[in-house]
Amino acid sequence: MAESGDNRSLEQVRADIDAIDREIQQLISRRARCAQRVADIKLAEVQAAREAGEAETEVVYYRPEREAQVLKRIIDRNEGPLEGETVAHIFREIMSSCLALEKPLQVAFLGPEGTFTQAAAIKHFGHAALCVPQGTIDSVFAQVESGECNYGVVPVENSTEGMVSHTLDNFMDSGLKISGEVELAIAHHLLVASHTGKDDITRICAHQQALAQCRNWLDGHWPHVEREAVSSNGEAARMALEIPGVAAIAGDMAADLYGLEKLAENIEDYADNTTRFLVIGREEVPPSGRDKTSIIVSSRNKPGALFTLLDPFRKAGVSLTRIDTRPSRTEKWAYVFFIEFEGHLQDENIAAIVAELEEQSILLKPLGSYPRAVL
Numbered sequence: 001m002a003e004s005g006d007n008r009s010l011e012q013v014r015a016d017i018d019a020i021d022r023e024i025q026q027l028i029s030r031r032a033r034c035a036q037r038v039a040d041i042k043l044a045e046v047q048a049a050r051e052a053g054e055a056e057t058e059v060v061y062y063r064p065e066r067e068a069q070v071l072k073r074i075i076d077r078n079e080g081p082l083e084g085e086t087v088a089h090i091f092r093e094i095m096s097s098c099l100a101l102e103k104p105l106q107v108a109f110l111g112p113e114g115t116f117t118q119a120a121a122i123k124h125f126g127h128a129a130l131c132v133p134q135g136t137i138d139s140v141f142a143q144v145e146s147g148e149c150n151y152g153v154v155p156v157e158n159s160t161e162g163m164v165s166h167t168l169d170n171f172m173d174s175g176l177k178i179s180g181e182v183e184l185a186i187a188h189h190l191l192v193a194s195h196t197g198k199d200d201i202t203r204i205c206a207h208q209q210a211l212a213q214c215r216n217w218l219d220g221h222w223p224h225v226e227r228e229a230v231s232s233n234g235e236a237a238r239m240a241l242e243i244p245g246v247a248a249i250a251g252d253m254a255a256d257l258y259g260l261e262k263l264a265e266n267i268e269d270y271a272d273n274t275t276r277f278l279v280i281g282r283e284e285v286p287p288s289g290r291d292k293t294s295i296i297v298s299s300r301n302k303p304g305a306l307f308t309l310l311d312p313f314r315k316a317g318v319s320l321t322r323i324d325t326r327p328s329r330t331e332k333w334a335y336v337f338f339i340e341f342e343g344h345l346q347d348e349n350i351a352a353i354v355a356e357l358e359e360q361s362i363l364l365k366p367l368g369s370y371p372r373a374v375l
């Protein structure tokens with residue numbers, strides 16, 4: 001092994017690396033064969049259930065709770081010198097390829113290509129999943145509901161690509177479940193085509209939220225250049241490639257996709273700009289041990305209604321991670337609450353809270369329990 005103080009030559013160390021790569025490759029192949037065996041077992045179980053006359057079920061190849069456990073364990077046991085997250089990303093890709101051997105996944109995302117939602121889909125499912133762009137959040141839901149796609153990825157919080165409230169509204173009418181969450185650090189760059197010089201720029205295009213998130217930087221560096229809000233950062237990048245004088249604000253995905261150059265990197269006014277996305281699917285996810293649950297709940301419009309809804313959480317000592325309000329579409333001046341908290345619907349304390357809320361509310365819809373983001 002390459003230890004400090006070791007005086008082997010470059011050739012010798014490279015010979016070590018070659019031998020290690022061979023072993024890693026053999027182990028990855030062995031792992032992939034295990035995944036194939038897992039797929040056979042899953043199929044046999046579903047066939048046996050069908051023969052026993054149990055309800056018609058689909059084979060569920062993708063297991064988010066298991067993936068979260070595998071990735072968490074990798075981070076926890078990591079001893080360096082690589083960062084735990086770096087190693088986990090490598091395993092993310094290995095699992096993604098293993099799953100594709102079992103069954104290739106189709107994942108709908110709010111497009112177009114090159115958006116942060118696509119980056120979130122790839123971060124969550126790895127590069128082996130086939131990511132299919134959709135024009136609207138509604139059509140991401142529709143693709144998963146119809147079975148055209150296995151899963152969907154939509155923005156939910158502080159997004160540069162879509163309306164959060166629109167995602168929440170979709171959940172009110174949909175039978176889909178949340179099967180995961182993705183957090184993505186958003187880094188914006190000023191991008192131009194290789195034939196566009198700094199002095200050629202006459203217009204800077206981006207999604208309106210990206211323009212807003214870079215306002216101070218733009219005021220400082222490009223105070224006299226026109227800014228134009230377009231439908232997405234991906235679209236802005238496409239324009240930068242095709243229209244002379246246009247520069248785009250967008251992320252790495254868009255820069256790579258359209259082969260654009262970065263005139264300036266990380267131009268967002270606030271570092272730690274994170275967007276959160278939800279993964280939607282048709283199945284409920286079993287507990288991973290580190291889960292979150294989302295519900296929609298609506299109460300009668302009377303004083304103290306919100307307090308009554310939240311009190312069971314306080315009594316049980318369960319942390320809320322998010323609460324949003326949307327106007328009810330059926331009753332004037334009534335509201336529905338979108339509440340997220342730590343724990344799984346199968347946990348006893350969570351089941352008790354939900355039972356209590358059911359008594360207090362006029363509507364309670366569990367949207368699913370899912371593993372907390374690991375990466």
Ligand SMILES: O=C(O)C(=O)C[C@]1(C(=O)O)C=C[C@@H](O)C=C1
Nearest residue numbers: 035038062063066067095098099
């Ligand atoms: O454990 C399983 O159920 C598998 O299918 C194996 C595996 C993996 O490669 O580790 C692959 C896909 C699943 O989403 C989870 C894990």
